[in-house]
Amino acid sequence: MNRTFASCAAINSDANVHEVIDRNFEQQRGAPTAAVRIGIIGGGQLSTMTARAAHALGCRVTVLEKDPHSPGALLLPGVIIGDWADPAVLAGMASQVDVLTFENEFVDAGALQILEEAGHAVFPTSACLAVTQDKLRQKEALVGAGLAVPRFCAVASPEDIVGAGTQFGWPVVLKTRRNGYDGKGNATVSSAMAANAAWNGLGGDRNALYVEAYFPFSRELAVIVTRGRNGEIATYPVVETFQRDHVCHTVSAPAAIAPELAVRAANLARQAVAAVGAIGTFGVEMFLSTAGDIAINELAPRVHNSGHYTIEACECSQFENHVRAVVGWPLGSPRMLAPAAVMVNLLGTGTAPGRPLGLEHALAVRGARVHLYGKTTSGSGRKMGHVTALGDSTGDARTAAEEAAGRISFENR
């Protein structure tokens, strides 16, 4: 153990100071514990929402995160400030917990595989992460399982983009295979003339890219699926997601679609997570065409923004079910407690301290459930919180959620 932390110190002495403090802190506070200890790689809001569910079940949580001002580092007692790209840091964390999981898909799957080979429990597994974090391999796995996705192909040059456009028809969507999110790493290419610029824009010379056919969707759907270590599956309701500037803006649960479509979407989502060997909670994003065709857009191998509504709206939230799944406990029910729920994201509008303005007015909106992530800095489009409202109808829920969300802004000076 000391060796591990000494090796961290050689790389980042600041991080080491934090770790030693955290570890002293924990040793002094904590008796030898009978509690299940969960390690979460990544300290964003997904880590704190997961940790709250874990704490309520008597678990201990340790978060590994570079940023000492992240929600996880600020709001949780067990924090290792360090770089998850550093195998020694990961090994140090693994030695302190019973099971490791992650709240973002940007962790190196190879590093996790080393932990697994050393006997540590990691869920989702490194093999699952390796497939899902690479969108090209993810699509290949889905196609391999016979599931519908937009047509796609790898591209190694601007010429390949032109070839794909000729084959699929224009426009096509050029994407980075890894590390894209919220529209980052995506570019719509409308014609052969735009291929060079798109290639350069996404750094094609250094980033692996691929092309997808444009799917003429009428709606975007999502399903949260939790899959347990024994293969048990909890499927949450099919929801409709509404993006603004490529960022999830609102989620409406359940989606106002024909029951037959909902059944198909749910089945597709279940098959998709099984196809990648998922364990834990996954978000499955789908496209619905006007003709009623459903194709998988992408899987996120983690709790997902489209499932935040489950905290209030479902018997067991996506976060609690993730904890249950990775620990190996039976899953809770994804049943909704109200006929409808709407979630609205609270996004920053500029770089500034994260002070929420208007919170007291938002809290006065009947039925609105406000969540703030405690971020100390807002950024343009940065997810700072969300509001969920339940209702007897989607309209009721939307009215309350939008009203409350509209009353909150983040200081922007």
Place this chain on the structure above:
Amino acid sequence: MNRTFASCAAINSDANVHEVIDRNFEQQRGAPTAAVRIGIIGGGQLSTMTARAAHALGCRVTVLEKDPHSPGALLLPGVIIGDWADPAVLAGMASQVDVLTFENEFVDAGALQILEEAGHAVFPTSACLAVTQDKLRQKEALVGAGLAVPRFCAVASPEDIVGAGTQFGWPVVLKTRRNGYDGKGNATVSSAMAANAAWNGLGGDRNALYVEAYFPFSRELAVIVTRGRNGEIATYPVVETFQRDHVCHTVSAPAAIAPELAVRAANLARQAVAAVGAIGTFGVEMFLSTAGDIAINELAPRVHNSGHYTIEACECSQFENHVRAVVGWPLGSPRMLAPAAVMVNLLGTGTAPGRPLGLEHALAVRGARVHLYGKTTSGSGRKMGHVTALGDSTGDARTAAEEAAGRISFENR
């Protein structure tokens, strides 16, 4: 600040080590924060459940607690390990937060008054705490407001107990004015002959005692009431509580009583918290006689075991409303989301590590919501967790909650 902590060190060097570590920890992790900072005196499960609600609203929480193995110390990042009876420790905490509150009523009201006089916000106020933590003064305040309580009188000797028994009729209940809970500090005195033994049993020579007439109740009711800084009131449903060995065993919400009785009980609870100048969430325990008379048993100036069901069953929990009240935000709705809810406490049966046995079986019970407090040691009758179930009927909810609770035990070797 350094002076404050230096003075702590003079009294308790261990505590000081923890404080310095916590403070370094916070300083290193935390940027100057725009978040509302809440200090909670006491680190039991009520602190962690309150903190989870506060964190979800973007607040920071600091807990002050002697026991480094308490839930608050183990599960929260901001902890001061120290003695709340020490004014310097309280002052140190007050300097770090925007508002102070407490999760038990055993804090010295005089020490809180000093903080108020120094300009710190403390809710409930020291004046309210002084009245409610002394059950004799509490009863005097309720009677002064014209509210029904069992007859009572102060006693200064065993002879006074006999006098009370003669006046009220036997049996009477002898109680300590302060620091009683879960049946501790109470003794039923069945006749004049038992007065001496009861007096000695409760340490009458060193503890201030009083006597209450025995109230021949058919049921015990409770109401959670939150009162905001502006006097706004949220009244939760009237529930029925069931004790076992003087400890709350189960809570059924709403109580199966005539609507007229429920209205009277709710009104009485509202008037009671107003009578003591409550700010924050209070638990009001009441007796109901077969004749339909309702009398107040006692007020707890804090979130209360009879309100744990509100986490899942109500739109806004007693914990979130406590946070809203003490910060000065509008209150949330206490409306129930299901027709019925039943909560069952999980109690320890002996002194042992707090390892829960059978948790995985309990989690398999459909509809049961399991809460474990993360205590590292169980004790006979110690509250280790609770289970809540919602249902279309009380019977449904009770079946699920009892089934799940019955599957969990705590290691007892």
